[in-house]
Amino acid sequence: MEPKIKIIVVDDHKLFLEGLCVLLSKQKNFEVIGKASNGKEALHLLNSFQPDVLIMDLNMPIMDGQIASEKVINLYPFLKILVLSMYNTVTLNADLKKLGIKGYLPKDTDSELLFSVINDIYDGKTYFKQPLEPCLPKNEFTLSDGFLKKHNLTHREVEILKLIGNNFSSSQIATKLYISIFTVDTHRKNMIQKLNVDNKNGLLNFAKENNLS
Amino acid sequence: MEPKIKIIVVDDHKLFLEGLCVLLSKQKNFEVIGKASNGKEALHLLNSFQPDVLIMDLNMPIMDGQIASEKVINLYPFLKILVLSMYNTVTLNADLKKLGIKGYLPKDTDSELLFSVINDIYDGKTYFKQPLEPCLPKNEFTLSDGFLKKHNLTHREVEILKLIGNNFSSSQIATKLYISIFTVDTHRKNMIQKLNVDNKNGLLNFAKENNLS
DNA sequence: TCGTATATACCGAGTATTAGGTATTTTTTT
DNA sequence: AAAAAAATACCTAATACTCGGTATATACGA
Numbered sequence: 001m002e003p004k005i006k007i008i009v010v011d012d013h014k015l016f017l018e019g020l021c022v023l024l025s026k027q028k029n030f031e032v033i034g035k036a037s038n039g040k041e042a043l044h045l046l047n048s049f050q051p052d053v054l055i056m057d058l059n060m061p062i063m064d065g066q067i068a069s070e071k072v073i074n075l076y077p078f079l080k081i082l083v084l085s086m087y088n089t090v091t092l093n094a095d096l097k098k099l100g101i102k103g104y105l106p107k108d109t110d111s112e113l114l115f116s117v118i119n120d121i122y123d124g125k126t127y128f129k130q131p132l133e134p135c136l137p138k139n140e141f142t143l144s145d146g147f148l149k150k151h152n153l154t155h156r157e158v159e160i161l162k163l164i165g166n167n168f169s170s171s172q173i174a175t176k177l178y179i180s181i182f183t184v185d186t187h188r189k190n191m192i193q194k195l196n197v198d199n200k201n202g203l204l205n206f207a208k209e210n211n212l213s
Numbered sequence: 214m215e216p217k218i219k220i221i222v223v224d225d226h227k228l229f230l231e232g233l234c235v236l237l238s239k240q241k242n243f244e245v246i247g248k249a250s251n252g253k254e255a256l257h258l259l260n261s262f263q264p265d266v267l268i269m270d271l272n273m274p275i276m277d278g279q280i281a282s283e284k285v286i287n288l289y290p291f292l293k294i295l296v297l298s299m300y301n302t303v304t305l306n307a308d309l310k311k312l313g314i315k316g317y318l319p320k321d322t323d324s325e326l327l328f329s330v331i332n333d334i335y336d337g338k339t340y341f342k343q344p345l346e347p348c349l350p351k352n353e354f355t356l357s358d359g360f361l362k363k364h365n366l367t368h369r370e371v372e373i374l375k376l377i378g379n380n381f382s383s384s385q386i387a388t389k390l391y392i393s394i395f396t397v398d399t400h401r402k403n404m405i406q407k408l409n410v411d412n413k414n415g416l417l418n419f420a421k422e423n424n425l426s
Numbered sequence: 427t428c429g430t431a432t433a434t435a436c437c438g439a440g441t442a443t444t445a446g447g448t449a450t451t452t453t454t455t456t
Numbered sequence: 457a458a459a460a461a462a463a464t465a466c467c468t469a470a471t472a473c474t475c476g477g478t479a480t481a482t483a484c485g486a
Contacts, residue, residue: 012321013229013299013320013321014321014322014323014324015229015232015233015236015297015320015321015322015323015324015327016226016228016229016232016320018232018236018323018324019228019229019231019232019233019234019235019236020228020232021232022232022235022236022239023228023231023232023235026235059422059423059424060424066363067360067363070363084228086226107226107228107229108225108226108227108228109227109228110227110228110231111227111228111231114228147280150279150280150283154431154432154433155432156432156433156434157432157433167411167412167414167415167418169471169472169473170472170473171471171472179433179434179435180434180435180436181435182434182435182436182437183433183434183435183436185435185436185473185474186433186434186435186436187433187434188473188474189473189474189475192474198380199380199473199474200472200473200474201380201414201417202380204414204417204418205380205417205421208418208421209272210272211272367461367462367463368462369462369463369464370462370463382441382442382443383442383443384441384442392463392464392465393464393465393466394465395464395465395466395467396463396464396465396466398443398444398465399463399464399465399466400463400464401443401444402443402444402445402446405444412443412444413442413443413444
């Protein structure tokens with residue numbers, strides 16, 4: 001029997017951390033030798049334990065995953081790091097590659113893919129999941145009428161809300177939708193009232209929290 | 214031996230979903246009888262299986278957790294729903310209570326608390342974790358110098374960035390920090406350049422993605 | 427068909443942000 | 457002590473957002 005792949009997992013969401021560890025431990029060729037809730041704890045752990053693969057969440061308090069990864073790589077250049085994250089931007093993958101990280105996966109992948117990527121990385125390969133910008137345009141289809149009713153929004157308003165969430169200005173939105181800037185302003189104004197937020201930033205937050213961007 | 218508590222888990226992050234299910238299954242008085250990746254799937258599942266407790270994520274694509282919960286409660290008024298979420302706002306708990314949901318927990322709680330809350334809810338109690346606004350002020354202490362260096366930001370800039378992330382206007386920030394609005398503008402301008410974002414909204418996004426708010 | 431909801435467009439006045447600067451003081455580092 | 461970095465303050469002009477309105481055409485349901 002070949003030796004098990006030794007893994008340390010770092011994530012601040014404790015439920016996710018524990019769940020993931022159990023999931024990995026159930027695989028017969030993986031062994032979770034440690035877990036940490038933030039970058040600092042992870043560095044501490046690495047003083048005592050040397051894993052083959054380090055699974056690291058980005059977006060953690062105390063010490064951000066990217067910074068922690070940087071430090072880890074400086075200290076242990078041959079340690080293979082797999083990054084998990086919720087957000088994915090166009091430049092993120094490039095940044096991670098430059099850092100010397102061996103792989104990236106979004107948090108909504110299924111476990112089978114995770115397992116195979118861990119094996120691949122252990123074997124010296126790399127794997128970077130591409131962000132799917134053009135795919136999943138979050139069109140009308142995915143928006144239930146329930147969502148509209150719940151927030152008392154109309155289709156057109158949500159359409160504009162998405163554009164606001166994607167950081168377009170009123171005049172840009174007006175151009176894009178072939179309507180007057182006054183109309184865009186009106187819709188924005190109405191949404192601010194309906195959603196009970198203070199200003200455009202509130203709409204931006206709402207869009208982000210409801211995955212409208 | 215008393216009967217096990219039957220549970221269905223709904224979450225779009227597949228890794229989290231699988232991990233959580235395994236975690237729950239390992240407890241001897243829980244039995245996971247189903248899992249779903251969105252509200253629609255959950256409603257489908259409930260046609261065939263009746264759990265004692267439904268664990269539901271908010272913030273899902275296809276069908277949002279809150280809407281799904283509403284529908285579920287209409288169909289099965291006696292089903293106990295426990296909501297998990299990453300974001301927590303002041304009004305969220307109130308909304309959930311009004312809906313008839315039995316409990317709320319943030320996603321970074323540890324498993325022990327989750328287990329005990331599931332038991333409590335099963336026993337007819339409710340549990341709503343209070344949002345901790347004043348706590349965790351994300352002060353200078355939690356911000357590593359690494360973070361500053363990585364993004365080439367200064368302490369003062371991050372201080373202002375946090376306030377921008379918390380939706381304060383330049384003039385409000387100026388008042389709060391006892392400095393001129395011009396100074397705030399300068400810092401904002403510099404950060405927009407340093408972080409390579411388009412405008413204030415970009416800063417808002419950056420703040421949000423880096424947990425600065 | 428009649429009302430309601432929706433989408434559209436406009437006005438004015440005030441406030442905020444943005445993109446170019448320049449420039450001084452304070453703090454930190456060498 | 458000198459140099460570099462950080463924080464401070466100011467200017468102008470353009471653009472964007474906000475809040476108080478009003479108003480019309482169109483689509484949709486009872």
